[in-house]
Amino acid sequence: MQKHIVFLESNLTGSGYEAMAAARAAGHHVTFLTRDVNLYTAPGHEKLDPAWLDNVVTCDTNDPDSVVATVKNLDRPADALLAVGEWHMICAAEAGRALGLPGPSPDGVRAARDKSRTRQLCAEAGVPVPRFVRVTTPQEAHRTGLPHPCVVKPLDDAGSNGVRLCATHEESAAHVRTILADTHNERGQRKIPAALVEEYIDGPEVSVEILVYDGTPTVVALTWKELSSPPYFFETGHHVPADLDPESAERCARVATDSLRAVGFDMGVAHVELRLATDGPRLIEINCRPAGDRITYLVALATGVNLCEELVRMHVEPWTPPAITTRSAAAIAFLPAGPGEVRAVRGADRARLVEGVTDVSLYVNAGDHSRPQLNNTARHAHAIAVGPTGRQAHARAREALAELRVETSLEPHSGKAVRP
Known part of the structure; x- marks a missing residue:
């Protein structure tokens, strides 16, 4: 039976578009609520396909009351209100609850979006987390008692925005000052006026992709994450499944599912990031939405489960x-x-001729203006590949990117730049 599914904005890294396409493929009527649809057709990221949508409605998507009023005034009643991008998870949960639609607990989503609240609830529940201190002034960064280097990050940003490894107290204080001066995120929402200073876990990073329904989590896959060199933590690639022995994989799955219970996230898809310390996994953050960066597509290739279809x-x-x-x-x-x-x-x-490559996507064309990478969203292209193992698949994807060359007015740019 056809349902009416309303999407509240999207991310720019794949999964939001996959969810809209999944809703359309299932035969549902799809409405897209946005402040500015032109954001989704700008260069530098994947583009929104209008074929996925029946209707585009402009409203203040940062205001739950505006969203509720807009949904009530649509031509047909909504059966579901979904957000897949990080910025609008709280608004969707609150508006969905006010409309009486199925969805996650707003309290659980708020706890996941505030990294200091996540840390507090998980530590109280016995979930292993890095040592951390929430600070509201640069001066407090001098008194955390944490060893350096340490990580300083915003409480509720996304895409690795503002996440930095700091070598000294002075660097930590300076970066806290920078975070506090940045009062609004890229979608115009006011950020929590505080920062998180936390222990640096010097180990590999993995994420756990989880379906949650009626408070019960189902682990679908573990993802190995490739990162740039510190002091920043840009993501340069991923592969599924992660290269872990069964015992380590089970420990990661347990930490991730325990963390979701601790914050009260009870419905949807979760992307839980962990660092592998020498004594086991530590929780880094809970994302109460599907992973971006086309990880959802990798999971489908590796496991047969389409997380966005399930959502x-x-x-x-x-x-x-x-x-x-x-x-x-x-x-x-x-x-x-x-x-x-x-x-x-x-x-x-x-690039498309490299063995195992299933997709090469360019985000820019001649004439577009580009900026250097400041977070996970500033990219020129991606390549996706399959292989017998995650590492082999990733090597094929990097080989494909090495065939690409994007020349700009300031410098030629080769796919070889993604090699660690």
């Missing part, structure tokens, strides 16, 4: 966990953006 399905019909199968490993690698006006893009045809 839509659990909001409009009785839901049971899907069957999880073992398929080829899958990986994605990104070409970080270089500065200047794009003069030429070459090599895409060669």
